[in-house]
Amino acid sequence: MDSTERTTSKSEQKSRKFLKSLIWKHPQDLLLVIGTGVSAAVAPGIPALCSWRSCIEAVIEAANQLEVLHPGDVDEFRKKVAKDRDLLVVAHDLIRKMSPRTGDAKPNFFQDCLMEVFDNLEQHIQNPVLLQSILRLMERGTMVLTTNYDNLLEIFGQQQNKPMESLDLKDKDKVLQWAKGHIRYGVLHIHGLYTDPCGMVLDPSGYKDVTQDPEVMEALQNLYRTKSFLFVGCGETLRDQIFQALFLYTVKNKVDLEHYMLVLKENEDQFFKLQADMLLHGIKVVSYGDCFESFPEYIQDLTTQICKQRSPDADRVDSTTLLGTSCIDCAKRRLGESSSDQPKKARLTDNDTGEDASSL
Structure with a gap:
C-alpha cells in the first residue's frame, strides 16, 4: 500500500468514528435538523x-x-x-x-x-439512502424539522407507505401536537413549504406571531432543552434568523446542553475553530469525512449504531461510571428533578440527552 492509499485509508477510518455520547442516545431523545445538504445528496440533479x-x-x-x-x-x-x-x-x-x-x-x-x-421532485430522487435512514429514526421516535422548502422526505416516506405530514409554524395546534411527539411522521418546515404560500415564512416579520405566542415558544424551546438536536446537512442554519429566534438565542444555559452538528472537514484549522465556537452553544461539531460523497454512507452507519438493540444491562449502567457527575446535574436540570419529591436516577441512555453542498 503506497502513501496515498494509506492516507486515504486513514481518512476513511477516521470518518467512521462515532461519539459514544451520540450513538448511545435513544432515537426518541434526538431531533434531526435537516438542511440543504440532505436534499443535495438525495437529488443532485436539481441544482x-x-x-x-x-x-x-x-x-x-x-x-x-x-x-x-x-x-x-x-x-x-x-x-x-x-x-x-x-x-x-x-x-x-x-x-x-x-x-x-x-x-x-x-x-x-x-x-x-x-x-x-422544484417541479416533479419525486422524479429526481437518485440516492434515497439518506431518506431511508431518516425514516428509520422517525419510526423509533426521532423528531424532524427542516429549514428546506422542499418536501423530498415526505414524498419518499409516502412511497414507503408512511403517513407523512408536512407542518408549518402558522398551524399552532399541529405544531403543539408535533412538539409533544404526537405526530410521529410529521416534518416541521420552519420556513414553510413551497407548495403552501400561506405557510411560508419569508423574512423575520413572518414569524412574529409565533415568537409572540408564549405557548408555542415554550413548547419549541423545551425541545431544545430536553432533546439532542442533530444538525444534518446544515451549513447556514445557525445563522438563520428564524432558527436563532426560535432556539439558539432564546434558550439560556446552552453550554449545559448537548447537541451535534455533522460537517465536512475541508480545512483543519477552520474545522477546529468551528468546533470550539459551537461548544459555547452546547453543540458538538463532528466531521463525517473530507468529501461530500461520504455523507450518505456516514448517516446510514450512524443510524445503524443508534438503532442497535442493547442488552437490558446496558440500560442500567449508571451515568456516573461513564461521564461523571456533571452530566447527571445537566440531566437533572433538564428533567426538573429538583422539584420532584422522589428524584429518579439519571440514566445516560434515557436522559442524557453552507454555503454549497460540499461545505455542509
Missing part, C-alpha cells in the same frame, strides 16, 4: 437543492423566465448573489421584491418561482 446560493440563483432565473421581475432587478440580484456572502439577506430582499408591499406575504411570485424550480 437549486444544492445550497442557498444555488436556490437563490435558480429562483432568479425562474423569475426572469416567468417575467415576474424587471430585467434591471434580475441583473442587480445576480450581482448580489455573486458577491454578497450574507445570502439570507439577499434571499429576504428577493422574496420581498416579489411580494406585496403591504407586508402580507400570501399572494407572491416567489412561491410560483419555487414551484417552477
Whole structure:
C-alpha cells in the first residue's frame, strides 16, 4: 500500500468514528435538523437543492423566465448573489421584491418561482439512502424539522407507505401536537413549504406571531432543552434568523446542553475553530469525512449504531461510571428533578440527552 492509499485509508477510518455520547442516545431523545445538504445528496440533479446560493440563483432565473421581475432587478440580484456572502439577506430582499408591499406575504411570485424550480421532485430522487435512514429514526421516535422548502422526505416516506405530514409554524395546534411527539411522521418546515404560500415564512416579520405566542415558544424551546438536536446537512442554519429566534438565542444555559452538528472537514484549522465556537452553544461539531460523497454512507452507519438493540444491562449502567457527575446535574436540570419529591436516577441512555453542498 503506497502513501496515498494509506492516507486515504486513514481518512476513511477516521470518518467512521462515532461519539459514544451520540450513538448511545435513544432515537426518541434526538431531533434531526435537516438542511440543504440532505436534499443535495438525495437529488443532485436539481441544482437549486444544492445550497442557498444555488436556490437563490435558480429562483432568479425562474423569475426572469416567468417575467415576474424587471430585467434591471434580475441583473442587480445576480450581482448580489455573486458577491454578497450574507445570502439570507439577499434571499429576504428577493422574496420581498416579489411580494406585496403591504407586508402580507400570501399572494407572491416567489412561491410560483419555487414551484417552477422544484417541479416533479419525486422524479429526481437518485440516492434515497439518506431518506431511508431518516425514516428509520422517525419510526423509533426521532423528531424532524427542516429549514428546506422542499418536501423530498415526505414524498419518499409516502412511497414507503408512511403517513407523512408536512407542518408549518402558522398551524399552532399541529405544531403543539408535533412538539409533544404526537405526530410521529410529521416534518416541521420552519420556513414553510413551497407548495403552501400561506405557510411560508419569508423574512423575520413572518414569524412574529409565533415568537409572540408564549405557548408555542415554550413548547419549541423545551425541545431544545430536553432533546439532542442533530444538525444534518446544515451549513447556514445557525445563522438563520428564524432558527436563532426560535432556539439558539432564546434558550439560556446552552453550554449545559448537548447537541451535534455533522460537517465536512475541508480545512483543519477552520474545522477546529468551528468546533470550539459551537461548544459555547452546547453543540458538538463532528466531521463525517473530507468529501461530500461520504455523507450518505456516514448517516446510514450512524443510524445503524443508534438503532442497535442493547442488552437490558446496558440500560442500567449508571451515568456516573461513564461521564461523571456533571452530566447527571445537566440531566437533572433538564428533567426538573429538583422539584420532584422522589428524584429518579439519571440514566445516560434515557436522559442524557453552507454555503454549497460540499461545505455542509
